[in-house]
Amino acid sequence: MIEQGGFISKDKEIKKREKPLTQAEFKEQLIDVGRLFYHDKHPFHVAMHEGKLSREQIQGWVANRYYYQKSVPIKDAVILSKLPSREFRRDWIQRITDHDGRNEGEGGIEAWLKLGEAVGLSREELLEEDHIVPGVRFSVDAYVNFVQEKTWIEAVASSLTELFSPDLISNRIQVLEDLYPWINHSGLGYFHNRLTQAPRDTNIALKIVMDYCQTPEEQQRAIDALRFKCDVLWAQLDAIEHAFPH
Protein backbone atom coordinates (compact mmCIF):
# COMPACT_ATOMS: atom_id res chain seq x y z
CA MET A 1 0.00 0.00 0.00
CA ILE A 2 2.78 2.45 0.84
CA GLU A 3 5.53 2.98 -1.70
CA GLN A 4 8.92 4.16 -0.55
CA GLY A 5 8.98 7.90 -0.94
CA GLY A 6 5.61 8.37 0.63
CA PHE A 7 2.99 7.64 -2.00
CA ILE A 8 -0.15 5.77 -1.04
CA SER A 9 -1.11 3.95 -4.20
CA LYS A 10 -4.55 3.35 -2.67
CA ASP A 11 -5.16 7.11 -2.90
CA LYS A 12 -5.07 6.96 -6.67
CA GLU A 13 -7.86 4.41 -6.63
CA ILE A 14 -9.96 6.61 -4.36
CA LYS A 15 -9.46 9.62 -6.60
CA LYS A 16 -11.06 7.64 -9.41
CA ARG A 17 -13.97 6.46 -7.25
CA GLU A 18 -17.40 7.50 -8.29
CA LYS A 19 -19.07 6.41 -5.09
CA PRO A 20 -18.11 7.83 -1.72
CA LEU A 21 -16.45 5.63 0.87
CA THR A 22 -18.73 4.33 3.60
CA GLN A 23 -18.26 6.03 6.98
CA ALA A 24 -16.29 3.01 8.19
CA GLU A 25 -14.04 2.99 5.11
CA PHE A 26 -13.50 6.73 5.34
CA LYS A 27 -12.51 6.50 9.00
CA GLU A 28 -10.20 3.60 8.19
CA GLN A 29 -8.49 5.69 5.50
CA LEU A 30 -7.93 8.52 7.98
CA ILE A 31 -6.52 6.12 10.58
CA ASP A 32 -4.28 4.60 7.88
CA VAL A 33 -2.71 7.99 7.21
CA GLY A 34 -1.76 8.26 10.87
CA ARG A 35 -0.53 4.69 11.00
CA LEU A 36 1.79 5.35 8.08
CA PHE A 37 2.87 8.95 8.48
CA TYR A 38 2.37 10.14 12.08
CA HIS A 39 5.50 11.50 13.76
CA ASP A 40 5.57 8.82 16.47
CA LYS A 41 7.69 6.83 14.00
CA HIS A 42 10.16 9.63 13.33
CA PRO A 43 13.73 8.57 14.25
CA PHE A 44 14.04 11.52 16.63
CA HIS A 45 10.98 10.38 18.61
CA VAL A 46 12.15 6.77 18.44
CA ALA A 47 15.53 7.81 19.90
CA MET A 48 13.73 9.87 22.57
CA HIS A 49 11.66 6.86 23.57
CA GLU A 50 14.77 4.69 23.78
CA GLY A 51 16.33 7.16 26.22
CA LYS A 52 19.05 8.01 23.71
CA LEU A 53 18.70 11.79 23.47
CA SER A 54 21.23 14.07 25.13
CA ARG A 55 20.29 17.02 27.31
CA GLU A 56 21.07 19.35 24.37
CA GLN A 57 18.78 17.38 22.06
CA ILE A 58 15.89 17.43 24.54
CA GLN A 59 16.44 21.15 25.08
CA GLY A 60 16.59 21.74 21.32
CA TRP A 61 13.30 19.88 20.88
CA VAL A 62 11.53 21.80 23.66
CA ALA A 63 12.85 25.18 22.47
CA ASN A 64 11.86 24.49 18.87
CA ARG A 65 8.46 23.05 19.63
CA TYR A 66 7.69 26.26 21.46
CA TYR A 67 7.16 27.76 18.01
CA TYR A 68 4.50 25.12 17.27
CA GLN A 69 2.83 25.70 20.63
CA LYS A 70 2.61 29.43 20.17
CA SER A 71 1.29 29.05 16.61
CA VAL A 72 -1.47 26.51 17.35
CA PRO A 73 -3.92 29.04 18.89
CA ILE A 74 -3.22 31.40 15.97
CA LYS A 75 -4.19 28.70 13.46
CA ASP A 76 -7.24 27.88 15.60
CA ALA A 77 -8.25 31.54 15.52
CA VAL A 78 -8.06 31.38 11.71
CA ILE A 79 -10.23 28.24 11.69
CA LEU A 80 -12.66 29.85 14.14
CA SER A 81 -13.11 32.77 11.76
CA LYS A 82 -14.03 30.37 8.93
CA LEU A 83 -16.39 27.98 10.72
CA PRO A 84 -19.92 28.13 9.33
CA SER A 85 -21.99 27.97 12.53
CA ARG A 86 -22.05 29.27 16.08
CA GLU A 87 -22.38 25.71 17.39
CA PHE A 88 -19.04 24.84 15.80
CA ARG A 89 -17.45 28.09 16.99
CA ARG A 90 -18.61 27.47 20.57
CA ASP A 91 -16.70 24.19 20.59
CA TRP A 92 -13.65 25.39 18.68
CA ILE A 93 -13.00 28.46 20.84
CA GLN A 94 -12.10 26.13 23.71
CA ARG A 95 -8.92 25.21 21.86
CA ILE A 96 -7.71 28.79 21.92
CA THR A 97 -8.39 29.15 25.63
CA ASP A 98 -6.62 25.85 26.32
CA HIS A 99 -3.43 27.20 24.80
CA ASP A 100 -3.58 30.87 25.69
CA GLY A 101 -5.32 30.52 29.08
CA ARG A 102 -7.96 32.88 30.37
CA ASN A 103 -5.65 34.63 32.79
CA GLU A 104 -1.97 35.34 33.23
CA GLY A 105 -0.10 32.21 34.30
CA GLU A 106 -2.61 29.78 32.76
CA GLY A 107 -2.85 27.74 29.56
CA GLY A 108 -0.78 25.42 27.43
CA ILE A 109 1.82 27.93 26.28
CA GLU A 110 2.52 28.81 29.90
CA ALA A 111 2.77 25.08 30.67
CA TRP A 112 5.23 24.71 27.78
CA LEU A 113 7.39 27.50 29.27
CA LYS A 114 7.38 25.53 32.54
CA LEU A 115 8.47 22.45 30.58
CA GLY A 116 11.33 24.59 29.26
CA GLU A 117 12.39 25.39 32.82
CA ALA A 118 12.11 21.70 33.74
CA VAL A 119 14.70 20.87 31.05
CA GLY A 120 16.98 23.76 32.03
CA LEU A 121 15.89 26.54 29.66
CA SER A 122 14.81 29.94 30.92
CA ARG A 123 11.46 31.39 29.86
CA GLU A 124 13.35 34.23 28.20
CA GLU A 125 15.33 31.80 26.06
CA LEU A 126 12.13 30.24 24.75
CA LEU A 127 10.32 33.55 24.31
CA GLU A 128 13.24 35.09 22.40
CA GLU A 129 13.05 32.18 19.91
CA ASP A 130 16.83 32.21 19.40
CA HIS A 131 17.06 28.42 19.13
CA ILE A 132 14.34 28.02 16.52
CA VAL A 133 15.73 26.58 13.30
CA PRO A 134 14.46 27.61 9.85
CA GLY A 135 12.87 24.25 9.01
CA VAL A 136 10.68 24.40 12.11
CA ARG A 137 9.62 27.95 11.39
CA PHE A 138 8.83 27.06 7.76
CA SER A 139 6.82 23.94 8.55
CA VAL A 140 4.79 25.53 11.33
CA ASP A 141 4.12 28.60 9.20
CA ALA A 142 3.02 26.24 6.41
CA TYR A 143 0.38 24.83 8.76
CA VAL A 144 -1.00 28.28 9.59
CA ASN A 145 -0.97 29.21 5.88
CA PHE A 146 -2.71 25.94 5.01
CA VAL A 147 -5.71 26.63 7.24
CA GLN A 148 -5.83 30.18 5.89
CA GLU A 149 -5.84 29.11 2.25
CA LYS A 150 -7.87 25.90 2.26
CA THR A 151 -11.57 25.36 2.90
CA TRP A 152 -12.78 25.33 6.51
CA ILE A 153 -13.43 21.58 6.39
CA GLU A 154 -9.88 20.82 5.17
CA ALA A 155 -8.59 23.08 7.96
CA VAL A 156 -10.61 21.07 10.50
CA ALA A 157 -9.39 17.78 8.98
CA SER A 158 -5.78 18.88 9.31
CA SER A 159 -6.17 18.90 13.10
CA LEU A 160 -6.98 15.17 13.12
CA THR A 161 -3.38 14.15 13.77
CA GLU A 162 -4.47 14.49 17.36
CA LEU A 163 -6.35 11.22 16.95
CA PHE A 164 -2.92 9.66 17.29
CA SER A 165 -1.28 11.91 19.89
CA PRO A 166 -2.63 10.44 23.18
CA ASP A 167 -0.73 7.14 22.77
CA LEU A 168 2.45 8.97 21.87
CA ILE A 169 2.11 11.52 24.66
CA SER A 170 1.29 9.01 27.39
CA ASN A 171 4.34 6.95 26.38
CA ARG A 172 6.38 10.14 26.30
CA ILE A 173 5.42 11.04 29.89
CA GLN A 174 6.56 7.61 31.06
CA VAL A 175 9.77 7.79 29.05
CA LEU A 176 10.71 11.27 30.22
CA GLU A 177 10.10 10.25 33.83
CA ASP A 178 11.93 6.93 33.62
CA LEU A 179 14.78 7.53 31.20
CA TYR A 180 15.61 11.21 31.73
CA PRO A 181 15.95 11.57 35.51
CA TRP A 182 17.59 14.99 35.15
CA ILE A 183 14.28 16.48 33.93
CA ASN A 184 12.17 18.05 36.68
CA HIS A 185 9.03 15.92 36.45
CA SER A 186 6.81 18.66 37.86
CA GLY A 187 7.28 20.38 34.48
CA LEU A 188 5.42 17.66 32.54
CA GLY A 189 1.96 19.11 33.23
CA TYR A 190 1.55 20.18 29.61
CA PHE A 191 1.52 16.58 28.45
CA HIS A 192 -0.85 15.42 31.21
CA ASN A 193 -3.35 18.09 30.14
CA ARG A 194 -3.19 17.06 26.48
CA LEU A 195 -4.31 13.53 27.40
CA THR A 196 -7.81 14.85 28.10
CA GLN A 197 -7.84 17.84 25.74
CA ALA A 198 -6.78 15.96 22.59
CA PRO A 199 -9.50 13.23 22.68
CA ARG A 200 -12.18 15.83 23.44
CA ASP A 201 -11.01 18.00 20.50
CA THR A 202 -10.69 15.15 18.03
CA ASN A 203 -14.11 13.71 18.86
CA ILE A 204 -15.58 17.02 17.79
CA ALA A 205 -13.35 17.46 14.72
CA LEU A 206 -13.82 13.86 13.54
CA LYS A 207 -17.61 14.11 13.76
CA ILE A 208 -17.56 17.33 11.71
CA VAL A 209 -15.32 15.76 9.05
CA MET A 210 -17.40 12.56 8.86
CA ASP A 211 -20.64 14.54 8.61
CA TYR A 212 -19.49 17.08 6.05
CA CYS A 213 -17.24 15.06 3.75
CA GLN A 214 -19.82 13.18 1.73
CA THR A 215 -18.49 13.08 -1.84
CA PRO A 216 -15.38 11.15 -2.92
CA GLU A 217 -13.64 14.49 -3.59
CA GLU A 218 -14.46 15.92 -0.17
CA GLN A 219 -13.34 12.73 1.51
CA GLN A 220 -10.10 12.73 -0.46
CA ARG A 221 -9.41 16.35 0.42
CA ALA A 222 -9.80 15.52 4.13
CA ILE A 223 -7.41 12.57 3.78
CA ASP A 224 -4.93 14.80 1.94
CA ALA A 225 -5.24 17.49 4.63
CA LEU A 226 -4.40 14.95 7.31
CA ARG A 227 -1.45 13.71 5.27
CA PHE A 228 -0.24 17.30 4.86
CA LYS A 229 -0.39 17.79 8.63
CA CYS A 230 1.60 14.60 9.23
CA ASP A 231 4.23 16.08 6.93
CA VAL A 232 4.22 19.33 8.95
CA LEU A 233 4.95 17.38 12.13
CA TRP A 234 7.52 15.15 10.43
CA ALA A 235 9.35 18.10 8.84
CA GLN A 236 9.66 19.79 12.22
CA LEU A 237 11.45 16.75 13.63
CA ASP A 238 13.66 16.46 10.54
CA ALA A 239 14.79 20.03 11.12
CA ILE A 240 15.31 19.51 14.86
CA GLU A 241 17.23 16.28 14.28
CA HIS A 242 19.45 18.00 11.73
CA ALA A 243 20.24 20.86 14.10
CA PHE A 244 20.79 18.58 17.12
CA PRO A 245 22.21 15.35 15.61
CA HIS A 246 22.59 12.06 17.47
Ligand SMILES: O=C(O)c1cc(C(=O)O)c2c(n1)C(=O)C(=O)c1cc(C(=O)O)[nH]c1-2
Ligand atom coordinates in the same frame (compact mmCIF):
# COMPACT_ATOMS: atom_id res chain seq x y z
O1 LIG B 1 3.32 16.22 21.24
C1 LIG B 1 2.78 15.81 20.22
O2 LIG B 1 3.18 14.80 19.63
C2 LIG B 1 1.65 16.58 19.70
C3 LIG B 1 1.07 16.29 18.48
C4 LIG B 1 0.02 17.09 18.02
C5 LIG B 1 -0.57 16.67 16.75
O3 LIG B 1 -0.65 15.45 16.52
O4 LIG B 1 -0.97 17.49 15.93
C6 LIG B 1 -0.39 18.20 18.78
C7 LIG B 1 0.23 18.37 20.02
N1 LIG B 1 1.22 17.59 20.46
C8 LIG B 1 -0.18 19.42 20.91
O5 LIG B 1 0.36 19.54 22.01
C9 LIG B 1 -1.19 20.31 20.52
O6 LIG B 1 -1.55 21.20 21.27
C10 LIG B 1 -1.76 20.17 19.25
C11 LIG B 1 -2.71 20.94 18.59
C12 LIG B 1 -2.83 20.38 17.36
C13 LIG B 1 -3.67 20.85 16.24
O7 LIG B 1 -3.37 20.49 15.10
O8 LIG B 1 -4.63 21.60 16.47
N2 LIG B 1 -2.04 19.31 17.26
C14 LIG B 1 -1.36 19.14 18.40
